[in-house]
Amino acid sequence: MELQDYKLLFLEFLSKKIKEDNKFIAPKNLYEPIHYILQLGGKRIRPILTLMSCELFGGNYKDALQAATAIEMFHNFTLIHDDIMDKAPLRRGKETVHIKWDENIGILSGDALMIMSYQMLELYDDHTFKKLHTLFNKTALQICEGQQYDMDFETRNDVSLKEYIKMISFKTAVLLACSLQMGAIISNASEQDMKQIYNFGLHLGIAFQLQDDYLDVFGDEKIGKKVGGDILENKKTFLYIKALELASKKDKKELLKLYSKNSTSKNKIENVKFLFDKYQLPELLQIEIKKYSLMAFENIDNLSISNIKKEVFVKFGKSLMYRNK
Numbered sequence: 277m278e279l280q281d282y283k284l285l286f287l288e289f290l291s292k293k294i295k296e297d298n299k300f301i302a303p304k305n306l307y308e309p310i311h312y313i314l315q316l317g318g319k320r321i322r323p324i325l326t327l328m329s330c331e332l333f334g335g336n337y338k339d340a341l342q343a344a345t346a347i348e349m350f351h352n353f354t355l356i357h358d359d360i361m362d363k364a365p366l367r368r369g370k371e372t373v374h375i376k377w378d379e380n381i382g383i384l385s386g387d388a389l390m391i392m393s394y395q396m397l398e399l400y401d402d403h404t405f406k407k408l409h410t411l412f413n414k415t416a417l418q419i420c421e422g423q424q425y426d427m428d429f430e431t432r433n434d435v436s437l438k439e440y441i442k443m444i445s446f447k448t449a450v451l452l453a454c455s456l457q458m459g460a461i462i463s464n465a466s467e468q469d470m471k472q473i474y475n476f477g478l479h480l481g482i483a484f485q486l487q488d489d490y491l492d493v494f495g496d497e498k499i500g501k502k503v504g505g506d507i508l509e510n511k512k513t514f515l516y517i518k519a520l521e522l523a524s525k526k527d528k529k530e531l532l533k534l535y536s537k538n539s540t541s542k543n544k545i546e547n548v549k550f551l552f553d554k555y556q557l558p559e560l561l562q563i564e565i566k567k568y569s570l571m572a573f574e575n576i577d578n579l580s581i582s583n584i585k586k587e588v589f590v591k592f593g594k595s596l597m598y599r600n601k
Contacts, residue, residue, distance in 0.1 A: 289341045
């Protein structure tokens with residue numbers, strides 16, 4: 277099936293579950309925020325990957341619907357809590373949960389959503405549940421670690437590229453990898469294939485985040501990103517870390533000065549971009565993006581499935597990476 281087909285099938289299942297929950301669940305202020313965020317939209321990439329992976333390894337997508345829902349619930353739990361920590365007013369163009377209700381309701385609803393995600397996994401037989409549960413727990417903890425690393429980096433100017441790659445791996449990439457491997461687990465794929473599909477998601481997730489770093493500074497606002505947002509928020513991305521590594525003493529001092537200000541000035545964006553361009557950082561970042569993309573596609577080459585099925589994963593990877601065109 278096409279990705280859009282998987283998305284529609286997942287949304288149909290999710291909508292049915294929300295309607296069933298609405299018939300019985302109280303208190304209202306705990307569950308309404310959960311149903312609200314689950315229906316806010318989004319690409320639904322992670323559940324799509326679980327369904328797609330299950331089918332491409334010889335399973336039936338219907339068997340993966342509960343796991344796909346668990347992934348989506350957990351992802352939205354992290355979004356509720358991230359929005360509270362970031363004091364974000366909007367999510368997908370609508371009020372965030374903590375703004376529409378309040379912070380306490382946001383925290384509690386997020387916690388409940390996380391618990392509900394685990395309940396979805398209980399529907400599998402003991403053998404499958406144990407594998408899914410172990411992977412899910414590992415992923416959940418890594419995401420928390422990634423978020424903490426990201427918060428720690430805000431007050432540091434000595435963040436290394438190795439640390440940054442680890443942070444984006446944990447905060448972004450591991451959930452993509454988990455989504456793919458869960459589908460493989462449900463379809464009883466081989467251990468080797470499960471490892472390769474996990475690493476495909478991991479490497480693709482890293483490349484995706486690095487691409488995001490690039491688009492934030494050098495992209496086009498037509499693709500839906502506000503250009504320069506990371507600079508205005510003083511985020512320690514690949515570009516910033518590599519600039520400090522390569523810059524002269526004078527330029528390093530200037531960059532540190534620019535990142536010490538909480539400014540919304542367009543001049544700040546232009547001055548930082550000038551320094552990035554001076555040290556050919558757009559080109560260096562593209563090399564890094566290509567490196568992780570190639571690693572991801574090598575993982576697909578190593579799968580013991582047909583070339584036609586491999587091409588589906590490759591097509592997805594390219595659609596994710598070439599979204600700036």
